[in-house]
Amino acid sequence: ELPEVLIDAIVAxxxxxxxxxxxxxxxxxxxxxxxxxxGQDGAGGASTLTMQxxxxxxxxxxxxxxxxxxxxxxxxxxxxxxxSIFKIxxxxxxxxxxxxxxxxxxxxxxxxGVKQASQTYFGKSVKDLTLAEASLLAGIFNAPxxxxxxxxxxxxxxxxxxxxxxMVRHGYITEQEKEDEMPWQIKKIMP
Numbered sequence: 726e727l728p729e730v731l732i733d734a735i736v737a738x739x740x741x742x743x744x745x746x747x748x749x750x751x752x753x754x755x756x757x758x759x760x761x762x763x764g765q766d767g768a769g770g771a772s773t774l775t776m777q778x779x780x781x782x783x784x785x786x787x788x789x790x791x792x793x794x795x796x797x798x799x800x801x802x803x804x805x806x807x808x809s810i811f812k813i814x815x816x817x818x819x820x821x822x823x824x825x826x827x828x829x830x831x832x833x834x835x836x837x838g839v840k841q842a843s844q845t846y847f848g849k850s851v852k853d854l855t856l857a858e859a860s861l862l863a864g865i866f867n868a869p870x871x872x873x874x875x876x877x878x879x880x881x882x883x884x885x886x887x888x889x890x891x892m893v894r895h896g897y898i899t900e901q902e903k904e905d906e907m908p909w910q911i912k913k914i915m916p
């Protein structure tokens with residue numbers, strides 16, 4: 726039921742080379758690692774969509790926490806890479822991996838997964854999302870509490886604009902399509 730526009734928005738925002746790599750994006754990993762070593766705030770993460778699926782499904786300890794720093798964080802990251810390449814990408818299609826990615830995460834306002842989020846935020850089925858709605862949902866993945874439109878329409882709108890810009894940058898939409906969506910008001914369509 727996932728509309729292409731939602732898949733495009735997520736891939737453009739979260740992992741632009743998703744359909745080209747085998748679960749691990751070497752270029753992205755090196756760039757993010759060097760940026761983090763240099764102390765750049767906007768260096769970004771090195772995780773691919775597949776690595777995020779691996780982390781969310783397999784990297785929790787007994788208390789349900791995910792190791793993210795120090796030696797245990799490094800070990801977890803390499804474990805996520807191994808699982809991504811040899812367990813997930815070898816056994817599932819890219820489409821199935823996208824489904825895993827979108828169906829479980831918290832997306833703000835007590836919602837989990839895009840099906841429930843689509844109903845909560847727009848009162849409609851996920852298959853009926855427009856470009857503006859899909860770009861809003863894709864933006865929520867990064868920080869569900871901050872970009873939840875019920876918490877902050879201003880932050881949600883700003884993040885949606887970032888998603889639209891990334892969709893233009895990666896060739897999913899044209900500049901004109903982006904401009905057509907920019908005046909769209911989030912609060913007008915929320916039930």
